[in-house]
Amino acid sequence: MEKAxxxxxxxxxxxxxxxxxxxxxxxxxxxxxxxxxxIAEKFDLSVSTVNRTIKNTFETLDRISQYIV
Structure with a gap:
């Protein structure tokens, strides 16, 4: 439980x-x-922009996670 x-x-x-x-x-x-x-409809974005944002966000999180966590 503590790990979660x-x-x-x-x-x-x-x-x-x-x-x-x-x-x-x-x-x-x-x-x-x-x-x-x-999500694309909700944020008024294209599907490719949403996919790219998700991809870039996870790449960023991967790079910074060692400093934040």
């Missing part, structure tokens, strides 16, 4: 460093379980 809480805390820390658009897209996709198409 630590993981949630780590994810929260990482999400806080993202810009609002990237954070919103990631939260909608992985927390709210929205489809990429639904």
């Amino acid at each position: 809480k630590a993981s949630v805390t780590a994810v929260d820390k990482l999400l806080k460093v993202l810009n609002p658009k990237a954070r919103g897209i990631v939260e909608e996709r992985y927390i709210e379980k929205e489809t990429v198409e639904e």
